[in-house]
Amino acid sequence: MQATVITEKEVFSLENGLTVLLENLPGRKSATAGLYNPVGSRFESEDRMGYSHFVEHMLFKGTERRTYSDISREIDRLGGYMNASTSREITSYYISISSRHLPVALDVLEDIFFHSTFPDKEFEVEKKVILEEIKMGEDSPDDFLFDCFYKDAFGDNPLGRPIAGTLDSIGQSSRNQLLDHYHDFYGSENTVLSIAGFLYETEAQKQNLISQIKKQFENQKSPSKSGFSTLDDSYTVASDKRKYHNKDLEQAHFAYGLPGLPFDLHHEDRAALQVFTHLMGGSMSSRLFRKLREERGLCYSVGTFHTSYALEGIWGVYCGTSPARLEEAVKVMLDEMEKARSGEISDEEIEESKNGIIGIKELQHESSMKRASYNAQSWLYKGQLISLEEELSAIEKVTPEEVKTIASKLWKGHTGTLTYIGSKELGNTFT
Numbered sequence: 001m002q003a004t005v006i007t008e009k010e011v012f013s014l015e016n017g018l019t020v021l022l023e024n025l026p027g028r029k030s031a032t033a034g035l036y037n038p039v040g041s042r043f044e045s046e047d048r049m050g051y052s053h054f055v056e057h058m059l060f061k062g063t064e065r066r067t068y069s070d071i072s073r074e075i076d077r078l079g080g081y082m083n084a085s086t087s088r089e090i091t092s093y094y095i096s097i098s099s100r101h102l103p104v105a106l107d108v109l110e111d112i113f114f115h116s117t118f119p120d121k122e123f124e125v126e127k128k129v130i131l132e133e134i135k136m137g138e139d140s141p142d143d144f145l146f147d148c149f150y151k152d153a154f155g156d157n158p159l160g161r162p163i164a165g166t167l168d169s170i171g172q173s174s175r176n177q178l179l180d181h182y183h184d185f186y187g188s189e190n191t192v193l194s195i196a197g198f199l200y201e202t203e204a205q206k207q208n209l210i211s212q213i214k215k216q217f218e219n220q221k222s223p224s225k226s227g228f229s230t231l232d233d234s235y236t237v238a239s240d241k242r243k244y245h246n247k248d249l250e251q252a253h254f255a256y257g258l259p260g261l262p263f264d265l266h267h268e269d270r271a272a273l274q275v276f277t278h279l280m281g282g283s284m285s286s287r288l289f290r291k292l293r294e295e296r297g298l299c300y301s302v303g304t305f306h307t308s309y310a311l312e313g314i315w316g317v318y319c320g321t322s323p324a325r326l327e328e329a330v331k332v333m334l335d336e337m338e339k340a341r342s343g344e345i346s347d348e349e350i351e352e353s354k355n356g357i358i359g360i361k362e363l364q365h366e367s368s369m370k371r372a373s374y375n376a377q378s379w380l381y382k383g384q385l386i387s388l389e390e391e392l393s394a395i396e397k398v399t400p401e402e403v404k405t406i407a408s409k410l411w412k413g414h415t416g417t418l419t420y421i422g423s424k425e426l427g428n429t430f431t
Helices: 051-058 066-076 099-115 120-139 139-153 167-171 175-185 203-217 270-279 287-295 323-341 347-364 368-382 390-398 398-410 425-429
Strands: 011-014 019-024 032-039 081-085 091-098 191-198 239-245 253-260 301-310 311-319 418-422
Touching: 011 203, 019 203, 019 368, 032 099, 032 239, 032 368, 051 081, 051 091, 051 120, 051 175, 066 081, 066 099, 091 099, 091 368, 099 191, 099 203, 120 139, 120 167, 120 175, 120 368, 139 239, 139 253, 139 311, 139 418, 253 301, 253 323, 253 398, 270 287, 270 301, 270 311, 270 323, 270 390, 270 398, 287 301, 287 311, 287 323, 311 323, 323 398, 323 418, 323 425, 347 390, 347 398, 418 425
Parallel strands: 019 191, 239 418
Antiparallel strands: 011 019, 032 091, 032 191, 081 091, 253 311, 253 418, 301 311
16 A cells, blocks of 8 residues: 655744744655744844854854864765855755755754854954955945945845945954854744755654654754844835945946835735736836836846845845936836836736746745745744745735735835946936
8 A cells, every 4th residue: 555645834843942844845856954043134233243144154164073174075975055145134054955865964954053163263264255255245236236225225224234244344353252143143942944845755754854853953952032023123215315326337237125015925915016026027028127128228137126024125126227328227217117106007917927926936936945945934934834825826816906006005105215336427427
């Protein structure tokens, strides 16, 4: 008799407060395991700018059992992929690997997260690496633009500061200061271990995996300050603000920002805003792509974005164009935004956008890495798991009227923030 394949999601907490999320995806050969910690640049004081990102680097530099080369080699020799990222609110460490090697991935993750030693020598080396990373970001038009954009949009507060910190804040940091930040924010109580992929075929295999997770992670009892429940300051995107930043470039780049929605998968306007965002700049057939690139030849790259945080969000447009045509590109963009605000959107555009988003999400969720991250964020922000089917159903139910009115509903009377960078001549000619 053939065993029944178990496909449901599983959620449980260990005695030390660590939340574990499992999503079994039969038919695949791989799995992704990740530790997701609710800490990022938003949680930093001014004298700790960039420390969350610095800690992320240091967790790969050595533990009580492994050197930095041991850490990478252990995954590389199995053909796996290991990485980490720091955002404004979440730091994640994840490994994608053949399912049969999942125990190795879990052992490495537990080791680097709870037992990193921050070796003195490696601290000094990694400080130099991050300083170069910051310089590289300053040389990258996209990175430089968005660092300026976030400061212009949110102001001089934790949400508006650069994730990597500054040359001064990192240059003046010490190993002990970084360890203090690590001990403050890294622990089991608010962290999520999210695993997705081909995890088990039978109930017995499922229980074996749960037993292994408990054995590896349950003894790590380390409370921390992390958790979105500690946030009490929300920030609003500035209105009627236009700011130039000097950068010697061949092109001019701009970002235009408006208030977005907080991270809430059940928000009444979330699905309509997703459809609107895709319609305006989410594909080669989107409105801004057609108007600015295909019809006017104003740019190579243009698109829209929407980023949600615990208490607020930001919606925006990015474009890179010729300095001589910057004013025209901005005008065309603003004209299209005004048309959208007034509801000049066809039902056909809306239907195509809905189908496009659904297709993109279905393709993304073929990835175990995407599934693990999606589940972790859902739990960290809202303490619940939302299925892909539930999200797609919400998109399918969006009406043309909801999409046509979402812009005026969210942004009535708000003129947004416009940040642009380029040669200094722009500061004199485009104001």
